[in-house]
Amino acid sequence: MTAVDYSPQAVAYCQKRHSISNLAFEVGDAEALPFADGSFDAVVNVESSHCYGSMATFVSEVTRVLRPGGFFLFADLREVAEMPKLQALIAAQKGLEIVEQEDITAMVLAALRGDEQRKRAMIDDLVPANQRALFDEFAGLEGSKIMNGLESRSIVYHRFVVKRV
Numbered sequence: 001m002t003a004v005d006y007s008p009q010a011v012a013y014c015q016k017r018h019s020i021s022n023l024a025f026e027v028g029d030a031e032a033l034p035f036a037d038g039s040f041d042a043v044v045n046v047e048s049s050h051c052y053g054s055m056a057t058f059v060s061e062v063t064r065v066l067r068p069g070g071f072f073l074f075a076d077l078r079e080v081a082e083m084p085k086l087q088a089l090i091a092a093q094k095g096l097e098i099v100e101q102e103d104i105t106a107m108v109l110a111a112l113r114g115d116e117q118r119k120r121a122m123i124d125d126l127v128p129a130n131q132r133a134l135f136d137e138f139a140g141l142e143g144s145k146i147m148n149g150l151e152s153r154s155i156v157y158h159r160f161v162v163k164r165v
Contacts, residue, residue: 001022001023001024002023002024002025002026002035002040003023003024003025003026004025004026004027004028004030004033004034005025005027005028006027006028006029006030007027008027011025011026011027030045030048030049030052030058030061031052031053031054031057031058031061032057032061033061033062033064033065035065036065037064037065038065038066038067038068039065039067040065040066040067040070041066041067041069041070041071042066042070042071042072042073043062043065043066043070043071043072043073044073044074045062045072045073045074045075045076046074046075046076047075047076047077048076049074049076050076050077050078055086055089056089059089059090059093059096060093062096063093063094063095063096063164066164067164068164068165069163069164069165070163070164071099071161071162071163071164072096072160072161072162072163072164073159073160073161073162074090074159074160074162075104075157075158075159075160076157076158077108077146077149077150077155077156077157077158078155078156078158079149079154079155079156080153080154080155080156083156083158086158087101087158087160090160090162095164095165096162096163096164096165097162097163097165098160098161098162099161099162099163100159100160100161101158101159101160101161102158102159103156103157103158104157104158104159105150105153105155105156105157105158108150108157109147109150109151112140112141112147112150113142116141116142119139119141120136120141123135123136123139123141
């Protein structure tokens with residue numbers, strides 16, 4: 001297994017914190033993956049693609065590094081009007097086939113609510129007061145734009161199982 005992050009600091013932290021056999025951490029750009037064609041049986045991407053400059057470039061890179069028969073397992077949030085565009089982009093990618101897609105917004109909301117107290121306590125304990133609002137937003141706590149968007153369904157959260165054909 002190989003985990004990739006754009007941040008050298010995040011990679012260094014993970015290398016120190018998570019020493020597991022057959023798990024490597026590498027610095028890389030999701031839009032220019034540093035791997036040979038057909039390197040992986042699976043690519044997993046959770047809650048980061050909404051930050052990429054070009055989703056089309058990312059999906060093309062995923063297709064390139066997957067072996068035929070491999071899977072792209074993907075979950076992320078989008079504004080409700082953007083989700084059909086995302087689905088169409090993936091479906092239009094030559095070499096990929098959407099096997100499953102599911103709106104998991106309600107389950108994500110339940111998970112956020114169930115973990116609210118633990119995350120709030122951790123932020124209160126570890127984050128300086130002047131930075132807590134930023135962390136509250138990132139964590140999707142009650143009152144955050146993410147939580148409010150999911151509740152109103154102006155933001156939806158979907159999961160995809162996509163096969164490399």
